[in-house]
Amino acid sequence: MAEIAVLGFGVVGSGTVEVLDKNSAKVAKNAGQNIRVKYILDIRDFSDSPFHSLFVNDFETIVNDPDISVVVEVIGGVGVALEYTQRCLEAGKSVVTSNKELVAAHGYSLLKLAREKGVNYLFEASVGGGIPIMRPLVQCMAANQISEIFGILNGTTNYILTEMEKNGAEFEVALKDAQLKGYAEADPTADVEGHDACRKICILASLAFGKHVYPDLVSTEGIRSVTKDDKFFASELGYKIKLLGRARVVGDKLYAYVASHLIDKEQLLSGVEGVMNGVVVRGNAVGDVILCGAGAGKLPTASAVVADIIDAVKHLYARKWIGWEDGDPALLADPAQLETAWYIRTDAPKAKIEREFGDVIFAGESNGTIAFKTMMLSGKKINDILARGIKPLSIFRILV
């Protein structure tokens, strides 16, 4: 029997304990032994919980208990979660987490520490909730050179964009609806500004390309600038608008960025709607692999946490090969160097657009604005053209 501790009894923590309890037979079979939650660390009162006898409020009880081989960190953030993770790894305990903020900011050093201590630091749940991503990327595509990994990594923004499309709603209206339904937080900044997607693409890029990609170096735009009109025009052109996190190798350079994109309706990823997430991995042997599912939520995220717990229990005396080298500010090239097709909405006259851009495809006009799709142009080039008197009301990349 393996004994574990869960740090934090919020949504993911309680889901983890619930899945371990509900599916205990399946979990035991796959782990080769029973897994017992010995402690739950949370200072709040859970005296009504069926698990109330497991609660402790002193981390020292856990870190000093030699029977605890695996610790689940689902506290979130980079404060106490960082400290506890370090101390557990130092004490020779494997750590499983869904904490994308911590992995994105400190993954390199925590993986290094885990390696030094001969234990595992696993974080499948940190990206894409319950969608299997880490193992497919690290193991199943182990024979591939990865050229690109990208996807719809944030369920809140995808829900908002889907609602805007379906109901012709403006951003603020769809955001309120998402908040009412519990898909968006009262302060939605981390989601709608793209920070959450940024952390996730950093983790995926680090895994795919072998060097830590730090979030503060990644160009990040959210979805606030997407309007009802943009949704309409994009649809006319045959596209949906989705927030994508992307990491690409072009030539010998690595690019990572988060931005709203137009995706062709014929592409499978455009069908990833609502709170679902979808990740595309492009390998030189396998081509495109697309992984989709619930990107968040109590039980889906817990599903990934428990899969990692099982793996940690099975590998108490062997290390899973997950890791990457440290990154540095020079690692990423400027995505404005990359050529792509662009969607632009503006109130500039049609004749001027045609004069400055040459070949474009117009989507139509509405409320005195006009939208069009350009040929392949770099971000630098398009800024030069726009500077000649075409003020963009919206400008988004098209996924090509």
Next chain:
Amino acid sequence: MAEIAVLGFGVVGSGTVEVLDKNSAKVAKNAGQNIRVKYILDIRDFSDSPFHSLFVNDFETIVNDPDISVVVEVIGGVGVALEYTQRCLEAGKSVVTSNKELVAAHGYSLLKLAREKGVNYLFEASVGGGIPIMRPLVQCMAANQISEIFGILNGTTNYILTEMEKNGAEFEVALKDAQLKGYAEADPTADVEGHDACRKICILASLAFGKHVYPDLVSTEGIRSVTKDDKFFASELGYKIKLLGRARVVGDKLYAYVASHLIDKEQLLSGVEGVMNGVVVRGNAVGDVILCGAGAGKLPTASAVVADIIDAVKHLYARKWIGWEDGDPALLADPAQLETAWYIRTDAPKAKIEREFGDVIFAGESNGTIAFKTMMLSGKKINDILARGIKPLSIFRILV
């Protein structure tokens, strides 16, 4: 350094050698050591091949070489492939394969033999080409009770159905096109009659539910009965027609079947077009996980084979937990017991259809035939109704 042998230098065998060669640095990094192909077994003449010095034509050379730790069986079929696989496992060598026919027919006994010998029998490439399926199912979803696994498992039939949809072509025309493009074989029986999809759903069902599901017990229909008219009517109703392999637990019974289905265009799986494959796994914690990619082809399949080679090399002295119990004829229940909505095309009069079926949704009429969608009915019940004088020209399940 690990030394391996490849049995069969056809499409997948040559792709495997190519991927090992082209991506050797990445492969070595992930395997923790270099992997060298020492022998290729094929009796044909490959004197022009850059790998010509590796060819042998005597299996004894390979099975008796103690340096060979992993053997790749990409011969296909259940004849010599079965014999060689047994002998390699008995000789203490791990075996990696893309041979779905062999795994579907003899997976239980081969996995049992591998376990007895302390080696691995791995077959990620046998289902869905390069799409990661085995590890996501066995490892990433290890915390879930699986209630259903289903998908588009055959690229040839999906290409034909996609072409019929796009070009309004009849089956025979689309089949010829697929043959010209190399997506269908001269004798397309195994694909268009559903046998290939059947083998794959048997492998997935065995993995997901823990007992060997033998292909000859699985109700299997192909796509020959899908007409241009059906494609048109289905589209009118908001559906695409896809060949699905399905395995489901309903109550305490297991059902497995292969048949053409109508899938709502809003569902992501309906967007899996052409030679792509897509698999949906439904777990009680994670919900639906959808895995898509190239379901066949030289390099995609080789990508999965090489991933298994890497895993076999990393686990020479430890076994991967993959296995299932033996199945028996009583394992599967009759899918005609299951309720679903149905699509029916007939030349019966509309008034009679309404009288016999009650609430239905009509798709319209064409060439003297009429198509409609029923409410939820079991296969047995629908046969009773049809026996009252409604002759179905086509009848398909609707994925609900």
